[in-house]
Amino acid sequence: MIPAQSWREHLAAYASLMRIDRPIGTLLLLWPTYWGLWLAAGGTPPLQIFAIFTLGTWIMRSAGCVINDYFDRDFDRQVDRTRQRPLAAGRVQPKEALLLFALLCLLAAGLLPFLNQSVLYLAPPAVVISAAYPLFKRFTHLPQAFLGLAFSFGIPMAFAAVQGKVPYLAWELMAANACWVIAYDTAYAMADRPDDLQAGIRSTAILFGRLDWLGIALLELAMLGILAWIGTAEALRWPFWFSLAGCSLLFFYQQSLLDGDRGKALQAFLHNNWVGLWIFWGIVAGLPS
Secondary structure, eight states, X not given: OOOHHHHXXXXXXXXXXXXXXXXXXXXXXXHHHXXXXXXXXXXXXXXXXXXXXXXXXXHHHHHHHHHHHHHHHHHHTTSXXXXXXXXXXXXXXXXXXXXXXXXXXXXXXXXXXGSOHHHHHHHHHHHHHHHHGGXXXXXXXXXXXXXXXXXXXXXXXXXXXXXXXXXXXXXXXXXXXXXXXXXXXXXXXXXXXXXXXXXXXXXXXXXXXXXXXXXXXXXXXXXXXXXXXXXXXXXXXXXXXXXXXXHHHHHHHHHHHOSSOHHHHHHHHHTHHHHXXXXXXXXXXXXXO
């Protein structure tokens, strides 16, 4: 019989592998999904769809973390911030991680029968994109762009679930979110840049170099510009525009943190949770009555 302490330690390692103790990634996935649900419904979406997307987002984010760490386990051992992750530290074996990833994907698939057929068509590419993201840092300096696609796929799925189709508005919102994802993940990569250079990992933080702050600023400006276009086209009311102004101030604050300090760069990344929440409030409060 395996001692209870060993089981607890193993379960804790699985939880850490799934980032249950670090919900920021789930929140950064949920906010744009909620943007899409509320815009697609023109107000509060059906409770069942809201619950399914909330649970599904949490499950797939966990699955994405597991497969990311599986592919990156050798790289993670070379980076200060990640060398204690369960796979890199040997607390979870690679086969266990693959089984956990498969189980999480099956759990997410179990939610699909409660949604319409349009969502079923989008689910397979969503899984493939999530699983393939970690490979891109091996041969391109733009893995953040692929992450932008992965972290935005909940938007067309949300429109498909509510409307049974994916209108042009969904792709516009997806483009805005992708710009935001590339911006904040570049800040995230700035925290690891010295270690990544030694390990041979590629990122937009390395690509932008000393102009990283400018690249992030231009991406944030593009995000706000696309959202402003959406706000005009959808006749969103003043709270939405107030939220965009608030996001501009949040971005200015984040820029003040990008002074080369690794800890501050990570702080700038974490601060984006407030951006997602602020925009969500703007959409909810700004939708026409």
